[in-house]
Amino acid sequence: MKFVEKIGKTVEEAVVQALKELDATRDEVDVEVLEEPSKGILGLIKVKPARVKVILKDNPLKRASGLLKGIFQTMDLDVKINITENDKTMFINLEGPDLGILIGRRGETLDALQYLVNLSVNKNQEVRKKIIIDIEGYRNRREKTLQRLALKLADKARQRGRNVVLEPMSSQERRIIHTALQGRDDIYTFSEGEEPYRKIIISPKK
Structure with missing residues (x-):
């Protein structure tokens, strides 16, 4: 769980600072006010700033996108990432030049990439x-292609x-x-x- 603590003259000012550091919007975080600001009394008591703890909500979409961007940057690949999702499934479509390297032989590299992202995004998730x-x-x-092959064989x-024995395949x-x-x-098969x-x-x- 990623979070930051910030202080400010007001709660809102502290929250804004935290959002900038987390690179997040207000609806992507939970805010816990640790200390309310106080103005002091007649200037005899020091003004006390607000202190907040801003917690980044779990966001599978951002984690998946961030992981893929890091991988593609390391591989020096220019890839456009398009993500849609429903309650149970996230669909990620990749577009760009020369992406055959990400597919691999019979899709093996693509399957490995998909497995890695599933493992990372779902880690410690209920x-x-x-x-x-x-x-x-x-x-x-x-x-x-596989359906045509199945009928032919x-x-x-x-x-x-x-x-007829087929080559090894993924599940x-x-x-x-x-x-x-x-x-x-x-x-029968x-x-x-x-x-x-x-x-x-x-x-x-028979």
Whole structure:
């Protein structure tokens, strides 16, 4: 929990100073007044300033954005970060030139980045928020590619009458394959092996 303590002639003046240091708006913080200001009596008693403690509220969106900006700055990448969210999920879409390095082979780098942000943002949180990171529609394109692949290999397994073994995939991509084929009555699918080498088997029904 990030917070600062500030003093000022008035409570409001102390709060404004704290907001500047935290780079936050008034609705992003909680304010605790530690000491009210006093004017003294006839100048015989020293004037006492206001002292406040300003606490930055938990903001998953700002933490996710800050983490990504730090990573991209280190990698010297010019990336535009677009974030939308609902109560349960945060969607982050990245745009910019030459972002293939962030996707990696079959999306492995993108999945690792998504895992890192989920881990960081949800650390020590009572209510976890699912974070999905995409790059200019890559995940949708990849899903359609996997669906076409699933149908093609299912036909191959049925025609040849033997199992077809796919390359190791992430759990998310395996789910796409299973879902694409779950309505078929001529084949069935199952997974075997240990992560990260777990793979799908497409098997014809006898």
